[in-house]
Every structure is written in C-alpha cells, then in structure tokens.
Amino acid sequence: MGSTRSVTGDEASGAAAPRRVASAAAHWSLQRERSNLPALRVMAWIALHLGRRIARLVLLPITAYFLVFAPAARRHSRSYLARALGRRPRLADGWRHVHAFASVVLDRLYFVRGALHEFELEVHGGELVGATLAEGHGAFLLGAHLGSFEALQALGASRPHLRVAMVMYPDNAQRIQSLLRSVAPAAPLTVIAIGRAGSTLAIRDWLDSGGLVGLLGDRLAPTDAARDAGVRRPFLGVPARWPDGPLRLAQLLRRRVVFMVGLYRGGRRYELRFEELADFRRRPEDPAQRERALQQALDAYVARLEALVREAPYNWFNFHDFWGEEAREPVRR
Secondary structure, three states: OOOOOOOOHHHHOOOOOEOOOOOHHHOHHHOOOOOOHHHHHHHHHHHHHOOHHHHHHHHHHHHHHHHHHOHHHHHHHHHHHHHHHOOOOOHHHHHHHHHHHHHHHHHHHHHHOOOHHHOEEEEEOHHHHHHHHHHOOOEEEEEOOEEOOHHHHHHHHOOOOOOEEEEEOOHHHHHHHHHHHHHOOOOOOEEEEOOOOOHHHHHHHHHHOOOEEEEEOOOOOHHHHHOOOOEEEEEOOEEEEEOOHHHHHHHHOOOEEEEEEEEEOOOOEEEEEEEEEEEOOOOOOOHHHHHHHHHHHHHHHHHHHHHHHHHOHHHEOOOOOOOOOHHHOEOOO
C-alpha cells in the first residue's frame, strides 16, 4: 500500500501483474463502525435496565444482521476460520464467530462498570502481574484482538494497586468509546492514543508511576501499513506482517513484557492468562544482541497467539484482510 518498488518488465508492457491496491480504505483503522450511536444506546439501556440475560437474546438478531449485511467481514471471517479450524467453515462457524464478538462487546458495558458479579473469571498467572507491580517499575501487557481486554480493566478496578492504561488507535471506534464513557463516567478508563504528540512520554510517565500499559500487537498502525512496514512471520501457515513497534518501545523504555489474554469461554465465563514474554529491563550494549532479543520476543508472541486461536478460534476478532490477500489480487482493467 503505497510502498516504493521497481517496475518489472511485465508491468511496463501493460501486463496484468499482481500489485498492491493503492487505496488506503482497506486498512482496518479506516473501516467505518457499522453500528450507530442511537442503536448502541438502546442496546446499553436494555443491558443495564433489563439485565444481561435479556440483552443476550437481542444479540441473536444482531448476529444475523451482520452475517447478512456485512459481506466483507463475513468473507474475512471465513478465510480466517478455514485456517484456524483446518477445514472449510460452515455457516454455524461464522455464526459462532460473530456471536462471540457481539457477546464480548456487550460484556464491555458490564466490565467498565465493575459489575464482576455477572461473570465467572478464572485467572492464571496473576502472581506474575503482582510480582511485577511490587517492583514499582510498571510493565507492558501485550495482547491481541482476542477475547476481551476489558476483563482485565474490570479486574484492575477491583484491585486498587492494579492500574491499567490502554494504548490504542481510537479513531475507528469512537462511538463505542463514547458509549462506554457515558455508561461508566466514574470508571478509570485510561486511554493513551497512539500516533499523537507526547504519546511515548505519556506511556513512560504512566509506567514510572507503577502502572501497566496494555497494547494489542496483532494489527499494523496506519502509517506502517501505508509504507509496507512490519515484520513478516508465518501465521496459520501463511506469511503475515506484524508490528514490532510495541516491543521496540518496551525495549527502549527497559520494561518487562507480559503476554495477556482474556478468553471468552461462552455464557458468563472468561479466562484471564498472563505469561512473561520478554524482560527488557537489562538491555544488552551490543545492538545485534538487542535486535536478536526483540525478534525472539516477536517470534514467541506470534507462536502463542497462533496456539490460542487454534484453541479458541471464535475468539479472534480481526474482521479485515489480515493477510493482505485482497490487496495482492490482480488489478482488472
């Protein structure tokens, strides 16, 4: 997408060779939110006044709507599920994928309000987070668009020492963020926006105060996608581009990186997992050693994510052209 490269002989002669589509509209950050704010507010009213059981019934027509009227998301879901499941996905698989996503979005309303009584939370590796916080230097929590990050925020709200700020690109999710702020104005929804002046300093200051910084490492930032940046690693058998910026930032700031995921297990069950991914607090002087450590951390991240999407395939919510396959299709004249 906009990368500079040489022109081959076939292209110069006008042959229809595969090339990257120039339009930036395919990037996930520029995809429009399919919901509208009044509809979200109605859903929030149902959830908060009629209860989660009634609200989950409303998810059935919502899931059907998206399966019918979101052909691009449906297509990308099918492409992903075929690789994660190792077979041709059925209509029921697509339904489970979209319904899981809708369920997690609904549960955000309860998590940001601290309504933990609505859920069964199973936590693994929580002692790692506790030990990290006890050191007082903060840490990076590196996750993915897998399950729910808000489950961690809700857990943090119930533990005063656990302070989490989410580092994110917020522009394509303004409606849901606005809704979450309106239903939980007192909730500590700390967000540090990516790509803004002072973002790195804000992250450093939050870490220095002993807080945790959460990032999702399975999507390229718009600027990286535009210049064809990222590091290629195989994922579910097909090469994909991965951002190494979060790990480089953690290495620059000399912090520990903890892999975090909040898997949705159906119904009211969530499973939180924490595992150490890298420890950059003691950074080698040799640049080659630093780069090797960073690449090893990225390899470990991709491997863990791949294992998780095979374990819980309906939890991964990247409903876009993740592998860039459509961008490489031949341009038809």
